[in-house]
Amino acid sequence: MPGITIDKDHCKGCELCVQACPQRILAMSKDITVRGYYYAQLADPSRCIGCRICALVCPDVAIEVNTHGLMFELFDY
Numbered sequence: 059m060p061g062i063t064i065d066k067d068h069c070k071g072c073e074l075c076v077q078a079c080p081q082r083i084l085a086m087s088k089d090i091t092v093r094g095y096y097y098a099q100l101a102d103p104s105r106c107i108g109c110r111i112c113a114l115v116c117p118d119v120a121i122e123v124n125t126h127g128l129m130f131e132l133f134d135y
């Protein structure tokens with residue numbers, strides 16, 4: 059199953075990933091980081107399709123996607 063890792067200390071809370079996720083499974087945290095930002099969290103890991111869109115739109119490269127064998131291929135790198 060694909061999954062993502064969000065480095066919350068690099069997240070600035072811009073919410074671009076939340077808006078971009080086609081599965082609508084990213085949400086902002088209720089607490090803040092040491093830098094004072096709300097950060098993105100994966101709300102429903104079981105529905106992640108490993109599309110990498112969240113990682114592509116993140117301006118701070120705070121998201122890493124692990125496809126574990128890739129279920130869907132939407133982009134050719």
Ligand code: SF4
Nearest residue numbers: 079106107109110112
């Ligand atoms: S990899 Fe795709 S489905 Fe998974 S959290 Fe990121 S944008 Fe959403």
Ligand code: SF4
Nearest residue numbers: 069070072073075116
């Ligand atoms: S796009 Fe990156 S910096 Fe913006 S909320 Fe998502 S993880 Fe944080």
